[in-house]
Amino acid sequence: MSLLTKEIVLEALGNIMDPDQGKSVVELDMVKGLVVKDGKVAFALEVDAARGQQMEPVRKACEAAVKALPDCSSVTAVLTAHSNSADAPQGGNGQAAPQAPAAVSGVDVFAPGVKQIIAVASGKGGVGKSTLAVNLAYALHAQGKRVGILDADIYGPSLPRMLGSDKLPEVTGSKMNPVAVNGIVAMSIGYLVEEDTAMIWRGPMVMSALEQMLRDVNWGELDILVVDMPPGTGDAQLTMAQRVQLAGAVVVSTPQDIALIDARKGLNMFQKVDVPVLGFVENMSYYICPSCGERAEIFGHGGAETEAKNLGINFLGGVPLDIRIRETSDSGNPITVSDPESPLAQAYMDIASKVIQGLESGDRKAAPKISMS
Ligand SMILES: Nc1ncnc2c1ncn2[C@@H]1O[C@H](COP(=O)(O)OP(=O)(O)OP(=O)(O)O)[C@@H](O)[C@H]1O
Ligand SMILES: [Mg+2]
Structure with missing residues (x-):
């Protein structure tokens, strides 16, 4: 049992000075989202984006000061840049990011081995994105791919x-290692900050945190990185x-009409930024009665498939509404890992095959232009 507490960590950090301002990082309120658990410590240092590079020695000093504490087994400190202007996203090295998105090659810039x-x-929250992202990642791994998963949901x-x-992610040199779980690697702001602290993040910080999770994480050589997007189209x-x-x-959408309208908003978003759509997944598509085995289509199954056809988008498959999917994913034991031979896991395997096919054959449709009126 480690006796390390937040107070002890903050006391140690109180000795680390910001050389420019002559005050400690604690006095300047730069330490955010401090988590101390069983001797493992993680926190973010919130700095001005323009000072990103220059603050790296301070970050290292903070890490060393905490590491030196008795009972500390690991420390992860990340620099979180914040920008004063919501319109001007900053590159993490303190340079203004290129304005034209087309000029940015995300794969090269952020994660060269991916x-x-x-x-x-x-388009809408709560339709099962994270559940799908996690099970899809494992299903892709089961089909021989080297897979990573990034939680882009900074708020939740x-x-x-x-x-x-x-x-917790460990640090080697200036980079963080993603967390390895059952053959895939993962990174989430949830490993670094507590859930309620994440809520106070401001817009521009969200982007810099995401960029940091791509750029400053040793993703290594991956075939596919699955990004679990935050809900909404903002x-x-x-x-x-x-x-x-x-x-x-x-x-992803659920069969209800309203969710499909939201899914169309999701498609519109990708159309705006020229990202091809691999296809639609219908989640909570149908229900198999555990006692009689009868298939019940409580929400009017097939909405997403029909909609996909109408919009000229691929349909990747449906996932049934099943308590085992909820229980396994909510308890950290996704069905694709805990019961890979089950028909439920098979639904994810089928979707993964279609995703691989889409990626390999280039059979991706440009997102359609949809009128929302
Ligand atoms: N096919 C399914 N059958 C039963 N439960 C499911 C299924 N898919 C997801 N769930 C459950 O629904 C809830 C919401 O799912 P999830 O968190 O994946 O949604 P989300 O779209 O990522 O939500 P958010 O928008 O909040 O990020 C979770 O409790 C999850 O276990
Ligand atoms: Mg989610």
Whole structure:
């Protein structure tokens, strides 16, 4: 049992000075999202984006000061740049990011060893994006791919819970190692900050945190990086889709009409930023009665498939509404890992095959232009 507490960590950090301002990082309120758990420590240092590079020695000094404490087994400190202007996203090295998204090659700039980045998105929250992203990542891995997963949901990270790992990312040199879980690697802001702290992040910080998770993480050589997108089609999502060169997007919806309208908003977003759509997934598509085995289509199954056809988008498959999917993903033991031979896991395997096919054959459709009126 480690006796390390937040107070002890803050006391140690109180000795680390910001050389420019002559005050400690604690006095300047730069330490954010401090987590101390069983001797493992993680926190972010919030700095002005323009001073990113110059603050790296301070970050290292903070890490060393905490590491030297008795009972400390690991420390992860990340620099989180914040920008004063919401319109001018900053590159993490303190240079202004290129304004034209087309000029940015996300794969080269952010994660050189990653061959393809795909996004799992939806227009509306709570339709099962994270559950799909996690199971899809494992299903892709089961089909021989080297896979990573990035939780882009800065406000409500759910990956640490769904992957069931309480390991913290470790630091080698100036980079963080993603957390390895059951053959895939993962990164989430949830590993670095507490959920309620994440809520206070401002818009521009969200993007710089995401960029940092791509650029300053040792993703290594990956075939596919699955990005679990935050819900909605607002600025954060748009910027994310723009800045990270996505090979394709998987759009999730539930069969209800309203969710389909939201899914169309998701498609529109990708159309705006020229990201091809790999296809639609219908989640909570049908229900198999556990006692009689009868298939019940409580929400009017098939909406997404029909809609996909109408819009000229591929249909990647449906996933049933099943308590085992909820229980396994919410308890950190996804069905594709805990029961890979089950028909439920098979549904994800089928979707993964279609995703691979889409990526390899280039059979991705440009997102259609949809009138929302
Ligand atoms: N096919 C399914 N059958 C049963 N439960 C499911 C299924 N898919 C997802 N769920 C459950 O629905 C809830 C919401 O799913 P999830 O967190 O994946 O949604 P989300 O779209 O990522 O949400 P958010 O928009 O908040 O990020 C979770 O409790 C999850 O376990
Ligand atoms: Mg989610």
